[in-house]
Amino acid sequence: MRITIPHMDLKQIAESGQCFRWKRLSDDTYVIPGERGSNQGCEPLTITQTGDLFELSCSEDDWNSQWKYYFDMDTDYDDVMRRIMESDDEHAKECYRLGSGIRILRQELWEMIVSFLISQNNNISRITNSIDKICEKNGGRFPYPGEIDVSLFDDKSLGLGYRVPYLKDIFTYALDNPKWLDDLKTMDYDTAFNTLKERNGIGPKVANCICLFGLHHTESFPIDTHVKQLLEAYYPNGFDYDYYEGIAGIIQQYLFYYELLQKKRK
DNA sequence: TCACAGGCTAGAG
């Protein structure tokens, strides 16, 4: 099927660091795994972009029942644009010019927890590599609690390093506490953040990433080394979190993406 | 060789 979608750029999303299992076929075409949580067994989606027109390999029913939600079509990105343009935040405006096609995908919570646990003190190629290999060991599907033996993480070829015990702990905990994931989904941002931080290997940065990308708490503002640097460079007097109430996390994505582009140029 | 990469933990002060 075909559909026009505003404020969406596949390359920008793919490089914004929120998804680790998109397969790039070209700058305009990506394959996105279909299986996610309770939707396991669904076909992967091939999506091609031409301007704001998108060609998708799924049916209109699949779009309405699943992918439309995944691409966050129920968030008002026109309003986000307005909030930036009506501000006096010149740096945010500049970032928005380059990254206005970024959306906060509605990805599956468990996959985000595991992915961002692996992401700490790590680089993108190693993260995707580790996740790919873990999925390989599970028949190409992302493993859910109980689906795999946690001793699998000891395999050195996965390149997980010191994060191995974190992964074993979280898989064991989620299996022993089957309500945990669903409970997280009902919590407000602060409660979810603190509940996540109770787990071994989840600190403030990882917890915020899970809140933003796994629970879609768009007020969550993860601060990694890059964001820390850009805040010091562009916001010496402090970032106005209050002005961006409710959408600071989306703004963070624009700032972060811009920062990556600048660093790539060097 | 050495710093660094989408950080966290534990221990010291």
Added chain:
DNA sequence: CTCTAGCCTGTG
């Protein structure tokens, strides 16, 4: 409370 060494490991 804040601060920081050490942690796995591939990359430049």
